[in-house]
Each structure stands twice: as C-alpha cells, then as structure tokens.
Amino acid sequence: MNDQKGVRIALRSVEFHYSESRFVFNAEIPAGSITAVLGASGSGKSTLLNLVAGFEKPLRGTIEIDGIAMTDVEPSERPVSMIFQENNLFAHLTVAQNVGLGRSSSLRLSRQDKADLASALAATGLVDKEARKPSALSGGERQRVAIARILLRERPALLLDEPFASLGPQLRQEMLELLRDVHARQRPTVLFVTHHPEDARAICDRVIFIEEGAVLFSGTAKDFFSQNSEAYRRYLGAST
Numbered sequence: 001m002n003d004q005k006g007v008r009i010a011l012r013s014v015e016f017h018y019s020e021s022r023f024v025f026n027a028e029i030p031a032g033s034i035t036a037v038l039g040a041s042g043s044g045k046s047t048l049l050n051l052v053a054g055f056e057k058p059l060r061g062t063i064e065i066d067g068i069a070m071t072d073v074e075p076s077e078r079p080v081s082m083i084f085q086e087n088n089l090f091a092h093l094t095v096a097q098n099v100g101l102g103r104s105s106s107l108r109l110s111r112q113d114k115a116d117l118a119s120a121l122a123a124t125g126l127v128d129k130e131a132r133k134p135s136a137l138s139g140g141e142r143q144r145v146a147i148a149r150i151l152l153r154e155r156p157a158l159l160l161d162e163p164f165a166s167l168g169p170q171l172r173q174e175m176l177e178l179l180r181d182v183h184a185r186q187r188p189t190v191l192f193v194t195h196h197p198e199d200a201r202a203i204c205d206r207v208i209f210i211e212e213g214a215v216l217f218s219g220t221a222k223d224f225f226s227q228n229s230e231a232y233r234r235y236l237g238a239s240t
C-alpha cells in the first residue's frame with residue numbers, strides 16, 4: 001500500500017453544457033497535490049469532478065490523466081476513485097464487504113487482500129464494526145467505510161464531492177485528519193469539493209475556484225488566500 005504515486009490531471013478547453021448551464025474548464029492539477037475545488041452553489045464544482053470521472057462527456061476539449069486523453073476511456077477504467085456526500089455504500093453488504101469491493105468486485109480476496117482489508121479497517125477505526133450493515137452506522141462511520149474502500153482500491157486520483165458536508169464540525173475535523181493520513185500513505189492526487197475555506201486552508205496545497213462554469217483561479221492555496229488575492233475576494237463575495 002505504500003508506493004502509490006498520484007497522477008497529473010489536465011483539463012484543456014473542456015466544454016460541456018446542461019440545458020441552461022454552460023461550462024468551459026481549463027486547469028492543470030499537479031501529481032500528488034491536494035486541490036480544493038471552491039465556488040458558489042451551482043458554479044460547476046460537481047460537474048468538473050463528473051467530467052474527470054467520466055460520468056459526463058465533454059462536447060469539446062480534452063481531459064488528460066498523466067498525459068493520456070480520457071476521451072474514450074470508460075469511468076470504470078479511469079485511474080480515479082470518487083466519494084460523494086452520501087450513498088457511497090451498498091446497503092445489503094457488510095462494512096467488510098463494502099470495503100473489500102475496493103479490491104475485487106466478486107469479493108474473491110487473496111490472503112494479501114484480506115491482510116490489506118484488515119489494515120484499511122484499522123486505519124479508519126472500523127475494526128469492531130466490520131460485520132455491520134451501513135444502516136447500523138453513523139454518517140461519519142459510513143464515510144469512513146468509503147475511505148477504507150479507496151485505501152484498498154489504490155487508485156492514483158481521488159475525487160471527493162463534499163464528502164464531509166453532512167457531518168458536524170468535530171467529526172469533519174477528524175475526517176480531514178483521516179484524509180491527510182490517506183494522502184500521506186498513498187500520495188494520490190486529490191480533488192476535494194468543499195464549501196468550507198477552512199478545510200482548504202487545513203489540508204489543501206492548491207485551489208481551483210470556479211465561477212459560473214469557468215475556472216477563475218487555479219494555483220497555490222497560499223496565493224489564493226493571500227491578502228491581495230482578487231480571486232479570494234470574489235469567492236467571499238460569491239458565497240455570502
């Protein structure tokens with residue numbers, strides 16, 4: 001579980017639209033970085049992640065992962081894992097089975113897989129809950145299961161769409177620390193949608209700020225949050 005390296009992600013003039021919303025995305029995301037994706041509600045944050053994951057297809061432009069165009073690559077073949085705000089788990093499967101799916105869709109696990117499963121459960125504090133079904137877990141525990149699964153999946157990019165939005169401040173803090181720990185173990189490239197700039201300050205080294213379907217800022221968190229940052233001023237204006 002240790003030699004994982006993140007991938008470089010590039011969006012080049014990526015155009016897309018829903019009926020009433022248009023998007024043009026340009027951004028370069030360095031390998032192994034943790035990038036906060038910030039912007040007002042409806043600006044296009046989830047859409048950007050869905051395009052990278054392949055759940056939506058660009059009308060024009062290209063998405064490259066480590067220099068390879070993803071145009072004809074199915075979502076399941078892309079080197080990414082995604083976690084949503086909720087509903088990441090299969091209700092009829094136990095915690096251990098939900099995590100095990102990260103390694104094998106048929107749940108046929110080798111000895112090594114089982115050892116990795118045990119350490120993923122330990123790393124996420126779920127050892128005593130492995131036989132439970134998701135309905136018998138708290139919201140925070142369910143997100144831990146999703147994180148344990150990505151530990152087993154070992155994909156070099158993680159797309160996190162407000163994964164801690166439904167959790168209280170204390171739990172959110174704990175989950176941010178867990179995410180930092182996952183990043184330290186596997187060094188994936190992380191795109192992290194959040195409505196909390198303090199989350200970005202706590203764990204992200206870069207920021208993408210989206211306004212009305214376009215990337216208005218893409219660069220270091222330090223520059224984004226600096227005193228004379230026009231982008232940060234606009235972000236504060238847009239989100240109040």
Ligand SMILES: Nc1ncnc2c1ncn2[C@@H]1O[C@H](COP(=O)(O)OP(=O)(O)OP(=O)(O)O)[C@@H](O)[C@H]1O
Pocket residue numbers: 018019020021039040041042043044045046047048
């Ligand atoms: N399936 C869809 N069909 C039509 N319009 C959609 C669809 N999904 C999203 N949109 C629209 O596209 C725009 C961008 O949506 P998106 O979910 O990417 O925003 P967001 O920045 O993630 O918002 P939030 O912070 O509220 O989650 C919004 O105006 C939304 O209504």
